Amino acid sequence: MNEPVRDRLATLRRGLHRHPEPAWREFYTTARLVEELRAIGVDELAIGPDAYDPGDRMAVPDEEALAPWLERARENGADEKLLERMAGGNTGAVAVLERGDGPAIGLRVDIDALFIEESTAAEHDPAAEGFRSEFEGTMHACGHDVHMTWGLAALEAVAESDFSGRFVVFFQPAEEQSGGGQPMAESEFAADLDYLLAAHVGLDHPTGEVVAGIEKPLxxxxxxxxxxxxxxxxxxxxxxxxxxxxxxxxxxxxxxxxxxxxxxxxxxxxxxxxxxxxxxxxxxxxxxxxxxxxxxxxxxxxxxxxxxxxxxxxxxxxxxxxxxxxxxxxPRADSDPQLVDVVAAAAGEVHGVERVVPTAEFGASEDATFLMDRVQREGGLAAYLIVGTDHPGSHHTPTFDVDETSLEHGVDVLVGTVRELERRHPIPRGDAVGGQ
Incomplete structure (x- = not known):
């Protein structure tokens, strides 16, 4: 694990893909993320109940539903002390870099999976290449394995740079149940952020295309x-x-x-x-x-x-x-035009990105809007961007997969945006968009 994250994006993503866990049961996933975060070296690392108030969580399963997943994580080698800290389904983590004066920038990535049985078809790459889900009946069918990989690689790149400011990465549980966004948004880590980025892979946008900011999430x-x-x-x-x-x-x-x-x-x-x-x-x-x-x-x-x-x-x-x-x-929260402009400028400089779409209607729902809404209410800017990927199956289907070229695209867009925000800070807010 001493090898840089950037040099093993596909390997890391495939490892996460093999071990999908649904909302508030992301025990192994969190433990794996913590291993990587400790290897990167961050200035603050909050795990589970230290990252948020457990009482703010929504859609939490009962102990009977949690127990098999906790035991499975233990059998797969998750650190016992970490599992004790995550008792009761308090999964997820927040990592912080404190690097002197400069903007406070947040990045939110989601970590949970879906109750979907992954395809065993020979034409399905995860099955053909040996990284299909090992947890039957559960699958990363929405790209959260990619999102986690982006979060780790972006954090590593910022940590190794001369970035000046505060960079906070939220590894958020329970997005598919809209259960984890609120506790992360209510936490101390979301306070006083100047900018908040969230990102998703695919959503019917092809490899080489980036949407700088979504509009009209439901x-x-x-x-x-x-x-x-x-x-x-x-x-x-x-x-x-x-x-x-x-x-x-x-x-x-x-x-x-x-x-x-x-x-x-x-x-x-x-x-x-x-x-x-x-x-x-x-x-x-x-x-x-x-x-x-x-x-x-x-x-x-x-x-x-x-x-x-x-x-x-x-x-x-x-x-x-x-x-x-x-x-x-x-809630609903739209991307701020001023931040969309920054994301678009950064994406336009990324090798392999052939088309930058300023905005697009989301048409679905996302609990990253809790974080976006808080940042916007407190005077900051937020944007939810999409990094395109060619996916052979639709999201939330047994054949969903990604073009792994999008792994590098996502990291470069996110890191480029962080550095551009550092350079331009403060960005005039103008007319507020925010939640509606």
């Missing part, structure tokens, strides 16, 4: 709903039951009938539903997992409020009770 919330009814014999005495399944069906139908809003786009989806035990039993319990999104934070709140009301009303209509739990959410 504000969103995840909602879990449990409907409690009364069981009864479906043939002998159906009138004695309160049918949770019937209530669930009404709730789903009415959720999709929530009126759209005149001020902008909203989205509602019920993505998971289950109820009942047998054909001759009136179901006494039903469970749903749903989401609401909006073009602005205000519109998401509208959709969320209507969704909660529909769930409660449908339950009452059928004599049942609904427990509606908003397990996580994230």
């Amino acid at each position: 504000a969103m919330c995840h909602v879990d709903v449990t409907i409690e009814g009364t069981s009864a014999h479906a043939g002998k005495a159906p009138n004695e039951g309160d049918n949770a399944m019937h209530a669930m069906g009404t709730a789903i139908e009415n959720a999709y009938a929530i009126p759209r809003h005149a001020d902008g786009m909203t989205r509602i989806n019920v993505g998971y539903a289950e109820a009942g035990t047998a054909s001759n039993v009136i179901a006494e319990q039903a469970h749903m997992e749903a989401e609401a999104r909006g073009e602005t934070t205000h519109l998401m709140e509208y959709a969320k409020t209507r969704l909660e009301r529909v769930m409660q009303s449908a339950a009452r209509m059928h004599g049942c009770r609904a427990d509606v739990d908003v397990v996580s959410e994230s």
Whole structure:
């Protein structure tokens, strides 16, 4: 591990790809990152509960769900002392370089994976070349293995340079559940940042293309709903039951009938539903997992409020009770034009980057917006950039992979932006963009 990160980008990324872990279960991943960070040598390293207040976390699994992943990390050689510090699912880390006077710059990269079984097809490079996921049913299907590699390599490059200022890298857990952005944003490490960068690979932009800043990420919330009814014999005495399944069906139908809003786009989806035990039993319990999104934070709140009301009303209509739990959410925050200009200038100097797109609509959701929003509210600038890659499968599919050429592109764009910010600081803010 004495070999510089920059000289083993593909090897590092492939190692992370082999060991994907979902939200708040990134025990091995965090331990592996800490090894690299200690080898790089940073001025401050906060791990797990030292990086944020555990009480600020969202969408945290129970101990029963966490335990197998903790044990798996132990079996794979994760440091026992680190695992003890991450008890309760307190994963992730923040690394800080303190290098004298200059701008305070943050970089956020996400570290979690998805519950997707990775392809075994011969044409799928990770399977063909021996770095397919070793954790069955879980996969880095959104490029977070690339993002972590960028974060480590950018940190190393800045540490070895004559950079003057403060550089903070957030290795954030639980992005896929929108659970880790808020605690990182509420932490002391996010205070007084002049600039905040976040980055994503691909998103249908090809290798050689960079989007300097996204616009219109959707504000969103995840909602879990449990409907409690009364069981009864479906043939002998159906009138004695309160049918949770019937209530669930009404709730789903009415959720999709929530009126759209005149001020902008909203989205509602019920993505998971289950109820009942047998054909001759009136179901006494039903469970749903749903989401609401909006073009602005205000519109998401509208959709969320209507969704909660529909769930409660449908339950009452059928004599049942609904427990509606908003397990996580994230606001909208747009990239600041002044920082987008800096990213674009830096990207234009990177070898292999053939096209720089100033801005593009994101069209999805991201809890990096918590960090962006805090920095913007406190007078700083934020930008979320995309480094293109040719990916044979779409994001969140079993065949997702990346063109590893984008590893170098991402590092160079990020490091170039950091150094350009150092040179130009302070950048006049102008008209605020911020969260909406």
